[in-house]
Amino acid sequence: MRALSAALCLAALALPVRASDGFIVVQSTTSTQNSGLYDAILPRYGGEVRVVAVGTGQAIRNARNCDGDVLLVHAREAEEAFVAEGYGVARHDLMYNDFVLVGPANDPAGVAGAADIDAALSAIAAARAPFASRGDDSGTHKKERALWAGAGIDPDEDSGTWYRETGSGMGATLNIATGMGAYALTDRATWIAYRNKGDHRILAEGDAALFNQYGVVAVNPARCPAVRVDGARAFVGWLLSSEGQAAIADHRLDGQQLFFPNAAGE
Amino acid sequence: MQGFGDAFAAAFGLIARLDADLVEIVGLSLQVSLTATLLACAIGFPLGAVLAVGRFPGRGALTVLVNALMGLPPVVVGLVVYLMLSRAGPLGALGLLYTPAAMIAAQTLLVVPIVAALTRQIVADLDAEYHETLRSMGAGAGARMRTLLWDGRLALTTAGLAGMGRALAEVGAVMIVGGNIDHVTRVMTTAIALETSRGELALALGLGMVLMVLSLALNALAMGARMGAARMAHA
Amino acid sequence: MLRLVASGPGPDAAMRLEGVALRRGGRRVLDGLDLAVPSGGITAIMGPNGAGKSLALRVMAGLVRPDEGAAIPGEGLSGPRDIALVFQKPVLLRRSVRANLRHALALYGVPRRARRDRLGELLDFGRLAAIADSPARALSGGEQQRVAMVRALAARPRLLLLDEPTASLDPQATAAIEALIADTAAAGTAVVLVTHDRGQAGRLADHVCFLHKGALAESAPAGPFLLAPKSPEAQAYFAGRLLL
Numbered sequence: 001m002r003a004l005s006a007a008l009c010l011a012a013l014a015l016p017v018r019a020s021d022g023f024i025v026v027q028s029t030t031s032t033q034n035s036g037l038y039d040a041i042l043p044r045y046g047g048e049v050r051v052v053a054v055g056t057g058q059a060i061r062n063a064r065n066c067d068g069d070v071l072l073v074h075a076r077e078a079e080e081a082f083v084a085e086g087y088g089v090a091r092h093d094l095m096y097n098d099f100v101l102v103g104p105a106n107d108p109a110g111v112a113g114a115a116d117i118d119a120a121l122s123a124i125a126a127a128r129a130p131f132a133s134r135g136d137d138s139g140t141h142k143k144e145r146a147l148w149a150g151a152g153i154d155p156d157e158d159s160g161t162w163y164r165e166t167g168s169g170m171g172a173t174l175n176i177a178t179g180m181g182a183y184a185l186t187d188r189a190t191w192i193a194y195r196n197k198g199d200h201r202i203l204a205e206g207d208a209a210l211f212n213q214y215g216v217v218a219v220n221p222a223r224c225p226a227v228r229v230d231g232a233r234a235f236v237g238w239l240l241s242s243e244g245q246a247a248i249a250d251h252r253l254d255g256q257q258l259f260f261p262n263a264a265g266e
Numbered sequence: 267m268q269g270f271g272d273a274f275a276a277a278f279g280l281i282a283r284l285d286a287d288l289v290e291i292v293g294l295s296l297q298v299s300l301t302a303t304l305l306a307c308a309i310g311f312p313l314g315a316v317l318a319v320g321r322f323p324g325r326g327a328l329t330v331l332v333n334a335l336m337g338l339p340p341v342v343v344g345l346v347v348y349l350m351l352s353r354a355g356p357l358g359a360l361g362l363l364y365t366p367a368a369m370i371a372a373q374t375l376l377v378v379p380i381v382a383a384l385t386r387q388i389v390a391d392l393d394a395e396y397h398e399t400l401r402s403m404g405a406g407a408g409a410r411m412r413t414l415l416w417d418g419r420l421a422l423t424t425a426g427l428a429g430m431g432r433a434l435a436e437v438g439a440v441m442i443v444g445g446n447i448d449h450v451t452r453v454m455t456t457a458i459a460l461e462t463s464r465g466e467l468a469l470a471l472g473l474g475m476v477l478m479v480l481s482l483a484l485n486a487l488a489m490g491a492r493m494g495a496a497r498m499a500h501a
Numbered sequence: 502m503l504r505l506v507a508s509g510p511g512p513d514a515a516m517r518l519e520g521v522a523l524r525r526g527g528r529r530v531l532d533g534l535d536l537a538v539p540s541g542g543i544t545a546i547m548g549p550n551g552a553g554k555s556l557a558l559r560v561m562a563g564l565v566r567p568d569e570g571a572a573i574p575g576e577g578l579s580g581p582r583d584i585a586l587v588f589q590k591p592v593l594l595r596r597s598v599r600a601n602l603r604h605a606l607a608l609y610g611v612p613r614r615a616r617r618d619r620l621g622e623l624l625d626f627g628r629l630a631a632i633a634d635s636p637a638r639a640l641s642g643g644e645q646q647r648v649a650m651v652r653a654l655a656a657r658p659r660l661l662l663l664d665e666p667t668a669s670l671d672p673q674a675t676a677a678i679e680a681l682i683a684d685t686a687a688a689g690t691a692v693v694l695v696t697h698d699r700g701q702a703g704r705l706a707d708h709v710c711f712l713h714k715g716a717l718a719e720s721a722p723a724g725p726f727l728l729a730p731k732s733p734e735a736q737a738y739f740a741g742r743l744l745l
Contacts, residue, residue: 052445066353171463196465404581
């Protein structure tokens, strides 16, 4: 029995060792994984890319611990701080899409007629209609907090009543929102790919404030000596290249484009 | 709404066409959880026996600690192992984070308390029966532990199975230290979590059913082996 | 049967209890017990329930440490290899008969080379060859006690302590165990036999020690003692009167 366990252990240890060359680890936001972006573009890249999809906040924390070679998230200020503190080599715009406000079809707060996102959020707060917030320091959560602030509302005062902080990922939060008939802010790609919509639909969209920019950063070897510099540089370079940008643009779901590449030309 | 019917269909479809991704995920789940369980048994059996038979200061406190650790949330274990294996952590240089080895380490930590606590109980019960006989034969502490562990082997398989069940079922630890990386560290439970977050509830539930079937098969196998051994030992 | 020791135990005792006292729950269950076991033959320890017979045996085996006094093994005797103990209810391991004996041989430190031959001897001696590979726990009570007997003999002890070894057996199994006891004594091993059974004492014992209230009431050669004990306690016991 001991021998068997030792053999299995060796087999398990051999697995990562065998593949230890030539792969990189990407600390990523969840929307890109949940919407199938990596499944679509990575085969066109060719190199081995291991994606750890967590919220933007956690992805940045993991990258600060040097547990990744590339950071791909959507929280511009946090990304720039990451670079400024020396953890990242440089930050590049990669692609964008937008956030949308989803809610139950019967729209109890009357959000659908609102002029802009400020008005929509104000309507929800005024109606004290249930709203499911990520509450997890993710990119989407940061954006949502900024939008509430822009509308002059402090939802923290009502946390636990109509404002529900799930502390979960986007998908889990959407599951909760559809389950309890709550409004929620989500990126469009996750929403399109999400298969448990029930009678929820997009109720507010198109406001300039809902712009959602994704950025990519190679982790700095000066800060993290173990970083796989060449692999990281190659992958970031490919993503920003016309080839990578085209791959992003080509990813469609249900006939809709999910991400719009906008890297600055070389 | 996606119901159980869809889930059954999804599960059946995956199994029927022996979906390649499914086979890979199931294989990794078994590899990780079986290895972790065997390692945990290699640690937990002797540890439980020492707690049952040994007489040393701090034994009571250690027993309470082991019993309490049975309830340790997997997420906490995952975080601890993450902090150890992170590049910024003390064992970061090994480069084990986001590998199956890291998942095995986390699940081993998770399972050791269960195996040790159950072993302690099993060995203590058996010791009550054997104590005088073994002492009259001059058995020292080491020989007593070996004898009790071997004679408790049937009950100990149950301890191992309980540990295996916990390892196969947990998601919190492997998610953090494995990263749920496709084709590398994606196992049954993290795949279920991912499909749930994608709103693919039927597929998630279907995977859950596959996990159930797997767990049933393992337990049936162990029960069969146990019954065979029981006939041999009449215990 | 050989009657090696006709008189009282001499200085060449296999085991000597000197002033052994033991308290359990505020009661003196052994109360200054002096007793010598001759280095050959069969010594029966008799006495009413609660006289301290089993405890005296455990003190001899080193399983119980007395509060006062001492158990002094005979010259050259030390530890479980030389002093073996068989309980009323045998506790066999959850393994085959053969594996039980192998386990004992290993525990007693019998050299690996010698174990195979010794195992065969033990199986023959206990007439266990036919059931050597049966699970020990599946055997009848008598068979289990036979296994326990030969297991105790595994390392050729010089002193064999038996605590009512036939108390829970039927007559046929009892006869088989008694034959083993007689053979063991005939081969030169000193035997101490705790028994309630006068008939058994008569069939086996050379010498009898009668205990009452944790002390020795009478020590005498078996023949005369069983015919006509001298102490009032033994007389009362054999007359069927309650001893309090």
